[in-house]
Amino acid sequence: MSLQVARGERLAVIGPNGAGKTTLFNLLCGELRPSGGMIRIQGRDVTREDAVARARRGLSRSFQQNTLFDEVRVRDNLALAVLARRRRSWVFWRDPARDPDIAREVEDLAHRLALAEVLDQPVGTLAYGTRRQLEIALALAREPEVLMLDEPTAGMSPEETRAILALVKQLPESMTVVLIEHDLDLVFEFARRVVVLDYGRVVFDGTPEEARRSPVVREIYMGSEA
């Protein structure tokens, strides 16, 4: 398959279960090594780079299943992500999380994702929806150039889903956002481009309106949903 994503694009990847959406994410983020082919970011070949290097190139992701630091507070989770971006993880003596700059950024982030109330709670005690929000917050905290969200609203209530939609809509225009999502309402409202995967192949690539009308999409995707 071949896929090109432009800067600032709002792309949704959809497809039935097992279509290879998460595999595509893992390949793009460097968690899986492709058996062939090439992956480029801003024209540079990154096929051989691992997840760490690609994250440093500005690729940031959320996971389909919550991948959080469960035994520490929300505040510590966010602080860690901020420290990682600011390259403050090699401080041995002081606690950089007490740095007012960083503390403020953590608070801001928490406000944007409605986490301010629970900042001092351990992640393990949070409700599922709240954890989902933290999952996105961690990906955002890196201030990425490309943000990749793997089913961010899975298991969330309709209100929570609206909140997430509102959030991603506010993201700066320069940020590229790639989304895997099952909630088609959300997809059509958010995306400017829709890619449909089936059995690891791109079977459709176009605007949401085209997707809505496409018989291919109707058959293999919505058909299975109905």
Added chain:
Amino acid sequence: MLRLFDPLRTLLALLLLLAGLWWARTGDYFGREILAEMAVFAIAAMGLDLLAGFPRLVSMGHGLFVGIGAYGYAVATALWGWSWPAAILLALALSALAGLLVGLATVRARDVFYIMATLAFGQMGYVWVVRSAELGGDDGLAGVPRPELAALGLDLGDSATFATLLVLLAAAVYLLLGRLLASGFGRTLVAIGQNERRVRALGIAPGPYRVAATTVSGTVAGFAGVLAAMHSMYVSPELFHWTWSGEVLTMAILGGVGSLVGPALGAAAVVWLKYAVSGWTEYWGLFLGLFLILAVWTGGQGLYGYLERLRAWLLRTLTRQEEADARGDRTGQTLRRSHRHRPGVAAGGEG
């Protein structure tokens, strides 16, 4: 991180320190000897906790660093006649180097493989020292001096002074490691232990942190080795042996890893137990094994975990009312916190 900012931890550390200082003043001779041994083991176990409790690297070869520290000091003083500060520096440098090398060599190993790899490095060190005639081989090296501090009016030959010094040093190591763990570096270590995948996704390569943590942990263990050499005024290859490493790990686990103060408590408890039990039976390993199994069975959070549960129970009983109407307040947090899994050993052990 949570546990590090816990007042219970600070309280317990203070209590241990005061008990140690009091015992050093009032205990009998044998008691002071045991106290010094407790302090040495506490330092080694706290150093191990930096690896086992936070990035969750369970080392079964910490004896290697303890041994290198002890032999470094012993050889420099007893064989080469160096002054004690130079000897300590050499010992620390050597154990740091060993930590760095082991860290680099095990950077890809996880889980059981990490345990095996550290076990192997420790045993290599053991075999090498036992075979090395210049280091006294199986018989070890005698004639290791204690530092000369007469200028400060201190006589380290006096067991009370020596035990007091060791207790204070253990407290200093505790503060130092606590500070380190609360730093950006320490936070990253905790994160690596909890979710390595996310750490990578955040653009942090865990490898260098693991290596750095092993280096620091090795240096702390090496310092424990230096103190062990001063304490016994003698070094022997048994420090390198894997059963010694296993004993330190046992202390850390019994005390409760991931809390820094737990391993110190565990060291004190196991050393005390060893002498108490060996007083009336030669089969003291039976009890050590039994306690180890019980510790794992009851959730792997060790003595410190019991204290946390005790506190939770007390708070629950005392503040049942408030908890009902204020779910988000401090008390509620503390309560819920203590029900979670710890950076303990038995993920799922509690069911």
Added chain:
Amino acid sequence: MTAAYWLTQLLNALQYSMLLFVLSVGLTVVFGLMNFVNLAHGTFYALGAFIGWSLLRATGSFWLALVGAPLLVAAIAAVLYGAMIARMQRAGHLAQVLATLGLVFMGVEVMRIIWGDFALDFAAPPLLQGHVQLFGLVYPAYRLFVIALGLLAMVALWLLLERTALGAMVRAAVDHADMAAALGVRVDRLFFGMFCFGCALAALAGVVAAPIFSVYPGMGIEILIPTLIVVVVGGLGSLKGAVAGSLLVGFVDTFGQVLLPQLAGIVVYALLALTLLLRPQGLFPARA
């Protein structure tokens, strides 16, 4: 050095390898199947030797001890499984390592209490006490028996795992325990059976080793580390790994002693360190 010399050393290496194989295969299968790390495996080895010794003394028959001790040890393993192993299965490797380390400490003391501190004699059966002349070299008959037994165990286990329905179930459970359970395999029973079987094999190794090494409480701890090295070098959970690992460790150790006497005892650890550096999963891991 003559050809006979090298041939003898070859047999020595092979004999040690076979012993390591019988010992490590149980450990690795239990690991592969149940994802359970059992540091007390060496304790079952020692227990097998001690129980075998008592059986030999009571009945005078080596062969009875060879069969009886593994059965009795399997019974002990069954009790332990019910008492603690079953509930430790999902507890994570660290907890397993520590709990079984506790068993190691306790096991040594229990054996000291029952059988004492003295090393005990364990006579080889009269049939195998002498030595055999072959191709101009003299070799102990008993050691040839150990080699033959090891090869036999290898073939039998291969047939069991590759050619029987039980083996298919075991392999399925190693690869996908959940899937196997869904297909109607009683995974818990399989675990129980394999754990007891693995411990019985360790006990068998204990009885087999006893006439060569004698019997003493620390023997389990001493053999544990080479066994772990075999399992890790070979790769956890696979029969192929156990074969490769035990041959590698047996030969490296034996020829290391002969060719590099100044490094004797270290080369095996170096082998382990090297394996972990180059292939952190071992040579033939059951699961990639």
Added chain:
Amino acid sequence: MRKRYLAVATAALLAGTTAVAAREYKVGLLLPYSGVYAALGKEIQAGFELGLEHYAAELGEDTIRLLPEDTEVKPAVGLTKAKKLVLQDKVDVLAGLVSSGVLAAVRDFVDGAKVPLVVANAGNIHATGKQCSRYIIRVSFSNAQITRPMGRYMAERGLKTVVAMAPDYAAGRQDVEAMRGAFEAAGGKVLKEIYTPFRKTKDFGPYLTEAQATGAEALFVFYAGGEAISFMKQYASFGLKDKLPLYAAGFLTSQLYRNAIGEAALGSINSLHYVTTLDNPENARFQQAFQQKYGRVASEFAVQGYDAARLIVAALAASKGDKEKFVDAARTTTFASPRGPWRIDPATNNIVQNIYVYQIVQGPDGRLVEKVLKVYENEQDPPNGCQLAG
């Protein structure tokens, strides 16, 4: 279960005469009761207790209280226990020590504290050589003392070439070196010294194969304890008895585990400071009492404990508890022991004693017994750098 405090009553007390002025001496016994040498520790203590039973009456109305401590064969533990015994329990004498490592660990402390220490096993030559101390008196043996005569004996038998095997640690090397010195001084040649990893070697097969390949006329070994049992059986199973006759430090076939070795020991030639069948009245009395009390034949380790107890009683009687006088008395006391006459060498504080070269043969009742081939009388170590003699 070990008795922690074992009060040994003197004959006077047993007879019921309560003595008001009687004094109780404390003897700290540092022995391994757990770990690899636990069996040796128990054997030495058995001998020691028998020695007190036989000789404590020499103290008149005074009594001895025994304070055993477990060294666990760990030097650091041994040192802690030694300090406890001296500084807290205030013992008059220390005794015991099986492992040379533990002895090395306590050496400086004992020397500094000026407490007499009667060594009942540990054989490192340096303990009565360059690291000797006025306060450390050895009634057991030194490693070199046992094997030096064996080197001479092998040469006297006409052997020209020998290959040596021993565990790779201090005692193993000292044993081989002493044998080699004596053997080569008498014109023999040690073709190869094979050192097997200490306590880690279970399979001697590869080494035995190598020893055989040297083409030497005989094999000299030093092995003890569990290693001795494995070694002997493997040596026999390789069919080497005819091709490579065995000469050894007698610990190889010690009475303590001779039953475990069985017939494999038959024919081997050993050198040791004690033989269970020695024909002298002290040995007859000792063996008879020991066998009656413990139900087994006493080994050389039991004799070491027995003689240590007797020396301590004699020196206590002479010194009345004064530590300097105790040392003076202990250094000059001599008596006939089950192992024959011995004395303490004032130059090194090491024992001077007979070394017996014997062969294991089948006795008339089918049991394995020692047949003494030669006695090297009053074997004495050179000072080895010890400066005790003025």
